[in-house]
Amino acid sequence: MRRAFYLLPMLLFLALAGYFTLALTSGRDPSELPSALIDKPAPGFALAGLGGAPGLDRAALDGQVTLVNFFASWCVPCRVEQPLLLRLAGDKKVRLYGIAYKDKPENTEAYLKELGDPYRAIGLDESGQVGINFGVYGVPETYVIDKTGRIRLRHVGPLTAEDVEQKILPLLQELGRS
């Protein structure tokens, strides 16, 4: 009994060390925040489009599984994921919408002309208000929204091929079935 008592600090230390090891080796980036809106309805918005094109409003997201991608021409990591988005958009089943976050329309236009436009429709969020309502804290961010308009996944930072294969596509498939 006495001896067990003396082992207590050691056990506490091992428990802590184990916890830290798990946290450090999980590969999770601690600066990446969980969204406060997971499983909650996506916030409402109605945004103007580029040039004469129709914009994007909340109603476009209803009734089907959609991807909403926040991007900006001034955002370097956005350039990294753009080819991947183009490839994703090649899949007819994927409904990808873009929101240009805090960007001048002419810059957005030049950016899409240069890298290609993967989006079905684009909304211009020049003030960043819609971004704030979604809880965006750094572009690019990608949201998966289900048929009932609820946010099911938020991905912060540029998507990688691995993210798309292992996270995005399986989730889209699962949500599309139900």
Place this chain on the structure above:
Amino acid sequence: MKRALLSLLLLLALGAAAHAVTPSEQLADPKLEARARAIGKELRCLVCQNESIDDSNADLAHDLRVLLRQRLLAGDSDTQAVQYIVDRYGEFVLLKPPVEPATYALWFGPPALLVLAALGTMLYLRRRSTSGAGEAPPLSEAERQRLGQILREGDG
């Protein structure tokens, strides 16, 4: 001397104004502005993550400061304004985590450890003083002689 003092004062004044709130963001009503400052100090800038939105120069921090002031102007109470931002960004934006079951370990863990350590120390000290194990028994005659011998050798 006077000049040195003056520049020192200026430096201090600069230090006091080292937050990022710009004049164009500030509200005309000093009372509302004071409330906004008090709240802004407690909200985390999501980009830098260890600065308050009042201290951060990040674009998002600026947007949140403006938003916060809009909410206050619209008649929100302090808690309503904070809740508005928490609803969007989660409790992580609060620099001071709320006291709730999920954070009990965080809030009460350290005091509990302190109390445990104090109890342990007290028990240990009490046991030591009652058992008298802390005091060495007096030297025997043989030991005293041996000690004297060692000391004399050291002198020589």
